[in-house]
Amino acid sequence: MSILNIQNASKTYGSGHTQVTALKTTQFSAEKGELIAVIGPSGSGKSTFLTIAGGLQNPTNGSVLINGQEVTKLGERKRSMIRLKEVGFILQASNLVPYLSVDNQFRLLDKVKKGNMNQQEKAQLLKQLGIENLTKKYPADLSGGEKQRVAIAKALYTNPSLILADEPTASLDSNRAFEVIKMLAQETKEKNKATIMVTHDNRLTKYCDKVYTIVDGGLSLVSDNLQIRP
Amino acid sequence: MFLAWNEMKSAKLRFLLIIGVLTLMTYLVFLLSGLANGLAEMNREAVDQWKADAIVLTDESDMNLSQSSMTLHEAQRISAEHKAEIAQILAVARKSGTKIKESVAITGIHKDQFLMPNVSEGRSFRGDHEVIADDSLKADGLKLGDRLTISSSEQKLVIVGFTKKAKFNAAPVLYTTIATVQKIKYGKTDTSDKGIINGVVIRDPYFTKIKVPSSFKLTPIEPFIEHMPGYTPQKISLDFMIYFLFVIVSVTIGIFLYVLTIQKVSIFGVMKAQGISSLFLIRSVIAQTFLLALFGVCAGFILTAVTGAFLPSAVPIQLDIPALIGYGAIFIFVAALGSLFSVQTIVKIDPVQAIGG
Numbered sequence: 001m002s003i004l005n006i007q008n009a010s011k012t013y014g015s016g017h018t019q020v021t022a023l024k025t026t027q028f029s030a031e032k033g034e035l036i037a038v039i040g041p042s043g044s045g046k047s048t049f050l051t052i053a054g055g056l057q058n059p060t061n062g063s064v065l066i067n068g069q070e071v072t073k074l075g076e077r078k079r080s081m082i083r084l085k086e087v088g089f090i091l092q093a094s095n096l097v098p099y100l101s102v103d104n105q106f107r108l109l110d111k112v113k114k115g116n117m118n119q120q121e122k123a124q125l126l127k128q129l130g131i132e133n134l135t136k137k138y139p140a141d142l143s144g145g146e147k148q149r150v151a152i153a154k155a156l157y158t159n160p161s162l163i164l165a166d167e168p169t170a171s172l173d174s175n176r177a178f179e180v181i182k183m184l185a186q187e188t189k190e191k192n193k194a195t196i197m198v199t200h201d202n203r204l205t206k207y208c209d210k211v212y213t214i215v216d217g218g219l220s221l222v223s224d225n226l227q228i229r230p
Numbered sequence: 231m232f233l234a235w236n237e238m239k240s241a242k243l244r245f246l247l248i249i250g251v252l253t254l255m256t257y258l259v260f261l262l263s264g265l266a267n268g269l270a271e272m273n274r275e276a277v278d279q280w281k282a283d284a285i286v287l288t289d290e291s292d293m294n295l296s297q298s299s300m301t302l303h304e305a306q307r308i309s310a311e312h313k314a315e316i317a318q319i320l321a322v323a324r325k326s327g328t329k330i331k332e333s334v335a336i337t338g339i340h341k342d343q344f345l346m347p348n349v350s351e352g353r354s355f356r357g358d359h360e361v362i363a364d365d366s367l368k369a370d371g372l373k374l375g376d377r378l379t380i381s382s383s384e385q386k387l388v389i390v391g392f393t394k395k396a397k398f399n400a401a402p403v404l405y406t407t408i409a410t411v412q413k414i415k416y417g418k419t420d421t422s423d424k425g426i427i428n429g430v431v432i433r434d435p436y437f438t439k440i441k442v443p444s445s446f447k448l449t450p451i452e453p454f455i456e457h458m459p460g461y462t463p464q465k466i467s468l469d470f471m472i473y474f475l476f477v478i479v480s481v482t483i484g485i486f487l488y489v490l491t492i493q494k495v496s497i498f499g500v501m502k503a504q505g506i507s508s509l510f511l512i513r514s515v516i517a518q519t520f521l522l523a524l525f526g527v528c529a530g531f532i533l534t535a536v537t538g539a540f541l542p543s544a545v546p547i548q549l550d551i552p553a554l555i556g557y558g559a560i561f562i563f564v565a566a567l568g569s570l571f572s573v574q575t576i577v578k579i580d581p582v583q584a585i586g587g
Contacts, residue, residue: 056503057582077507084505095500097233099240104232111232112506138240 003194009062030194040214088155090165144171165197234518256530266468268546303423314343338411352391364402484568503581523565
């Protein structure tokens with residue numbers, strides 16, 4: 001079973017003459033253990049794709065299944081629960097709560113959801129990301145890169161089956177960016193997750209199993225490393 | 231509670247200011263309630279001391295004791311087991327040889343009936359012209375043995391004792407014999423059947439069974455107090471101010487939290503995108519209001535207690551702790567009600583917009 005399955009989904013805004021197609025009719029699936037990159041310029045429909053994939057909004061037509069559950073048929077409350085349980089977002093705008101220390105960011109997730117990482121896994125995660133000494137700090141005291149890494153840790157902490165990342169390496173230097181991607185790839189493989197990241201950084205695609213481009217709302221597969229590899 | 235508390239810790243100044251406003255409002259509510267209480271007490275404390283259940287006055291008097299008059303014969307015919315005859319005249323008493331003047335309610339009673347007050351200082355009146363005075367008069371410079379000249383009367387009175395809590399419609403009471411009151415009122419005493427008094431006070435929980443002639447009216451004690459000149463308008467005005475303050479509190483904290491919520495729309499949006507429910511966020515806003523109001527009420531309470539300890543006795547503020555606790559609880563409740571303004575905003579936040587989708 002695919003972790004994410006998008007069938008005949010399209011998204012249009014407005015109607016009649018002013019109708020805008022943000023996402024053309026799309027077929028897409030992400031399997032366990034796949035790290036997928038979606039590359040496109042800004043305004044291409046990347047964000048629309050990501051929000052539909054994550055069950056944040058419904059497509060105009062078609063359906064979206066996350067781990068077999070058809071989220072397009074659910075109300076906001078149920079979708080919200082599925083997002084909490086199944087999806088980890090790494091957002092471009094830092095998704096940290098400004099008045100919580102790094103440690104409390106994780107405690108907040110413990111308050112709203114069970115089945116998060118245990119202390120040992122969490123310590124290992126923070127170490128991998130190089131943020132183990134920042135736990136007492138508030139987001140305002142962190143650099144852009146540190147914030148991004150905390151955001152990544154936060155997304156992984158809830159053990160989601162689907163990770164959706166919007167420019168996860170935007171504010172990281174090259175070395176750190178490669179490290180983060182390697183870590184995401186490793187996490188994806190080891191724990192059988194599916195990770196989709198939207199990026200414009202072509203250097204990162206070599207770590208990805210599949211690479212899509214998106215132009216004017218049309219999604220197309222450009223390389224499938226899984227098939228190239230022996 | 232987790233989000234609420236951590237946010238308050240990280241933005242101390244902002245939340246201290248809000249608590250400051252709530253503290254001042256609580257303080258005002260508490261002082262007003264104390265004032266309402268104190269003013270009510272000034273009107274009714276003498277009547278409360280009587281521990282009476284009802285009073286018989288003439289129908290004509292419209293429940294006004296000094297306007298009612300009946301003969302002793304009529305009074306004696308009222309068939310109640312525990313009853314006490316009362317005569318009263320409102321007058322101005324002047325301490326002889328000085329300019330100290332005071333409006334007083336000179337009240338004639340029988341020593342052997344239940345209206346007789348407990349003497350806290352000095353002794354009881356033995357004959358006519360001797361009075362037991364309300365001890366609030368001591369603050370005005372009156373003491374045992376002082377002679378009093380009564381306005382519009384040749385009669386001189388002498389203070390032989392003091393009693394506590396004896397104000398009738400804000401006037402200190404001078405308890406004396408019925409004959410003395412008659413002397414001041416009519417120039418002569420008349421203790422025969424035809425002698426005039428003002429009314430009969432009844433101590434009997436089953437007073438409704440007592441029959442009185444049609445020209446008389448049996449009034450339960452509470453409406454009698456409420457009918458005192460000024461008592462009800464005063465009480466209603468102060469109560470209205472207190473209730474209105476509660477509305478202001480609710481709206482004020484509502485505005486504060488609404489503005490704070492608007493500021494947090496994007497971060498709430500991100501949290502909703504992550505799957506944190508609106509309910510969790512709403513709960514945290516209400517919890518925050520609860521904490522703010524609780525701190526405000528506690529600080530207001532301390533401030534009120536300190537004020538109460540230093541208040542001069544001339545200020546008619548009486549703090550009633552159970553009433554203050556009640557008002558404090560209402561205060562916290564209406565504050566929480568105010569936070570509900572923000573609920574709709576939180577529910578409407580669209581996570582897609584919040585993350586720039």
